[in-house]
Amino acid sequence: MPRTDVDALIVGAGFSGIYMLKRCRELGLRALVIEAAADVGGTWYWNRYPGARCDVESMTYSYSFSDDLQREWTWTERYGKQPEILRYIAHVVERFDLRRDMQFETRVTAAAFDDTSNRWAIETDRGETISAKYCIMATGCLSTPAQPDFKGLDSFEGETYHTGRWPHEEIDFTGKRVGIVGTGSSAVQSIPVIAAEALHLTVFQRTPNFSVPAFHGPLDANVVHMWKTRHQELRERARASRIGDIFEFSETSALDLTPEAREAEFERRWGQGSFNFLGSFADLITSREANVFAVEFAHKKIRGRVDDPAVAELLCPTDHPFGTKRLCVDSDYYETYNRANVSLIDVKAAPIEEITPHGLKAGGKEYELDAIIFATGFDAMTGALLNIDIRGHGGIGFKEKWSDGPRTYLGLAVAGFPNLFTVTGPGSPSVLSNMMTSIEQHIEWIADCMGYMEAHDLATIEADPEAEDKWMDHVTELADGTLFFESNSWYVGANIPGKPRVIYPYVGGVGAYREICDDIAAEGYTGFTLAPAGESVAPAVGA
Numbered sequence: 001m002p003r004t005d006v007d008a009l010i011v012g013a014g015f016s017g018i019y020m021l022k023r024c025r026e027l028g029l030r031a032l033v034i035e036a037a038a039d040v041g042g043t044w045y046w047n048r049y050p051g052a053r054c055d056v057e058s059m060t061y062s063y064s065f066s067d068d069l070q071r072e073w074t075w076t077e078r079y080g081k082q083p084e085i086l087r088y089i090a091h092v093v094e095r096f097d098l099r100r101d102m103q104f105e106t107r108v109t110a111a112a113f114d115d116t117s118n119r120w121a122i123e124t125d126r127g128e129t130i131s132a133k134y135c136i137m138a139t140g141c142l143s144t145p146a147q148p149d150f151k152g153l154d155s156f157e158g159e160t161y162h163t164g165r166w167p168h169e170e171i172d173f174t175g176k177r178v179g180i181v182g183t184g185s186s187a188v189q190s191i192p193v194i195a196a197e198a199l200h201l202t203v204f205q206r207t208p209n210f211s212v213p214a215f216h217g218p219l220d221a222n223v224v225h226m227w228k229t230r231h232q233e234l235r236e237r238a239r240a241s242r243i244g245d246i247f248e249f250s251e252t253s254a255l256d257l258t259p260e261a262r263e264a265e266f267e268r269r270w271g272q273g274s275f276n277f278l279g280s281f282a283d284l285i286t287s288r289e290a291n292v293f294a295v296e297f298a299h300k301k302i303r304g305r306v307d308d309p310a311v312a313e314l315l316c317p318t319d320h321p322f323g324t325k326r327l328c329v330d331s332d333y334y335e336t337y338n339r340a341n342v343s344l345i346d347v348k349a350a351p352i353e354e355i356t357p358h359g360l361k362a363g364g365k366e367y368e369l370d371a372i373i374f375a376t377g378f379d380a381m382t383g384a385l386l387n388i389d390i391r392g393h394g395g396i397g398f399k400e401k402w403s404d405g406p407r408t409y410l411g412l413a414v415a416g417f418p419n420l421f422t423v424t425g426p427g428s429p430s431v432l433s434n435m436m437t438s439i440e441q442h443i444e445w446i447a448d449c450m451g452y453m454e455a456h457d458l459a460t461i462e463a464d465p466e467a468e469d470k471w472m473d474h475v476t477e478l479a480d481g482t483l484f485f486e487s488n489s490w491y492v493g494a495n496i497p498g499k500p501r502v503i504y505p506y507v508g509g510v511g512a513y514r515e516i517c518d519d520i521a522a523e524g525y526t527g528f529t530l531a532p533a534g535e536s537v538a539p540a541v542g543a
Ligand code: FAD
Pocket: 011, 012, 013, 014, 015, 016, 017, 034, 035, 036, 037, 041, 042, 043, 044, 045, 047, 052, 053, 054, 055, 056, 061, 106, 107, 108, 109, 138, 139, 140, 141, 142, 143, 186, 384, 387, 388, 423, 424, 433, 434, 435, 436, 439
């Protein structure tokens, strides 16, 4: 039976929505999760492309909230493969008996706040309207695929795929001529795997990305033991860190070292794999001069891995500072270009003109293909939220309010939209961190907040417009002190035509951000207006 009246309505059954449901239950709230997909998993339900896996290590890319869960689940590899992560998510859902409060294959289309009843009316594509006191958007930062509208796309007679909407059945590229558009993280993971299977793989690259080696492999038994015995201490370190992981971030400037010492430190960090390299020096993302050293080091590594010097040059990013686009983490990505069955086409110099019935045309040349893969990314951070017609006080919508870019208080709440929370929303560290740490921090903060509301018999909580303005100024000011705006990345909305060019995540770091959020809660929710039942909240100015 559809439930039409709940305390908390949660949109999304990825890592965020699942944990939010658990915490709602613990508060004694009647909660319901609505999910567009046919099952749980979010990112890991949708992204099933060959080679899909996390690039934050499994031991930290997993929930930390339960000691028992941490002890009983054993990851097999340093970076979990998509099927293993999905199995883990399903295990968590079963273990905590969460599935019975989830509704699948249902898309939330609209949510409107009723100023009289102080409740949200949430509409779905099944024609239901659900009434809820709290509405929690756990809709994901990278859940709305971006599909470029290439001329002739519908005319293609072969197979087409988007990495973020990969089919559930096995796709066999054996004997096929495959084309892939894009060279971001999804492409960097899938290219080596597809190249090993396909007759020929043609990579259409517009902008090369920086990629660091994963040094992937089976999980070392000692590492597992260390985590199982010290996990609380290690997780605490991750929570207080800059990017929500246990990396050590250097406090030293890259400019303070001799060239030899700097090189040695880069080499050491490179050898550790994954995002360790980003922690090499304190000023890699704030100083252009320091950043150039990282660029040169990465270029040298690419040239060392790719046999053909012309191909190597094409793969060397020269248009953006190191680390200002989401860093890729690879296994044999560059070596794949040494294969005879792989070619790299520069579609910046000769842009894609159209998709034809038999392939793809770029720079006047037609490439004949049996399958085209679009690894073209996502309408990140705001896409899923803006796909829902969310209306707050006086019918004002997210779309109008965010026409010049998203405005939030802490990336958690929006002035004019009481009792609505955005998990890892714009203006929070989210995608600039190990997202498991940021997700847990947000869910716990929201749960504590709802617990406070219930304990004090409060009807509404709403961000003050002044607090929101101040937060947004802070978010922008911090980003202005970095090199992020020098890059056409999705961090600044550059991948979606017409998307406002602002900084979407909070660059101030996970640990510092957590302290701000905790202080605000401890002070009785500074910057929010809390109102008891029967007392209406004044419509927010400037909402
Ligand atoms: P999601 O997992 O995106 O779940 C959101 C859910 O909401 C989706 O299932 C979606 O269908 C649903 N939804 C959205 N809108 C609606 C609607 N209107 N109605 C109903 N349902 C809706 N992060 C890391 O930290 N480390 C990694 O290694 C890493 N690897 C990644 C690999 C890939 C391929 C991608 C795409 C992202 C990766 N990320 C990684 C980021 C990843 O998105 C997060 O780590 C995390 O999985 C997000 O969980 P979530 O629950 O917040 O959102």
